[in-house]
Amino acid sequence: MSGNRGIGDMKQGAIRIAAMDGQPVEVTPEGNADLLVAACLAAAAQGDIAAYYDLGVAYSTGSHGAACDLIEAHKWFNLAAVAGHEESAWCRADIADEMTAREIAEAQRRAREWLAAGQRRAA
Numbered sequence: 001m002s003g004n005r006g007i008g009d010m011k012q013g014a015i016r017i018a019a020m021d022g023q024p025v026e027v028t029p030e031g032n033a034d035l036l037v038a039a040c041l042a043a044a045a046q047g048d049i050a051a052y053y054d055l056g057v058a059y060s061t062g063s064h065g066a067a068c069d070l071i072e073a074h075k076w077f078n079l080a081a082v083a084g085h086e087e088s089a090w091c092r093a094d095i096a097d098e099m100t101a102r103e104i105a106e107a108q109r110r111a112r113e114w115l116a117a118g119q120r121r122a123a
Contacts, residue, residue: 049083060077077089
């Protein structure tokens with residue numbers, strides 16, 4: 001891993017996620033791509049900002065087992081950016097250029113919904 005991106009660090013076509021024991025596990029698109037989104041969602045549910053970013057990358061590029069979905073990508077980049085992930089703000093702006101105002105509004109609604117669901121889980 002490099003820098004301060006943490007367990008969700010994306011590098012060279014692979015995403016590193018935390019296994020149940022907390023050790024990083026590399027998920028490659030060739031091997032176990034089906035597990036990637038589920039694993040990143042689990043990490044995101046625990047507040048892993050790097051997982052938010054990695055989900056944004058997966059959805060924006062249609063890679064790692066995720067279909068290309070700019071609304072979902074914007075949602076995840078938005079959540080990461082709000083949490084302080086600087087690169088996510090740039091990615092969010094890039095994909096927003098390719099989206100309609102309605103699509104952006106839907107992405108923002110989904111981000112708010114995710115945050116609200118997290119607060120309910122914490123309560």
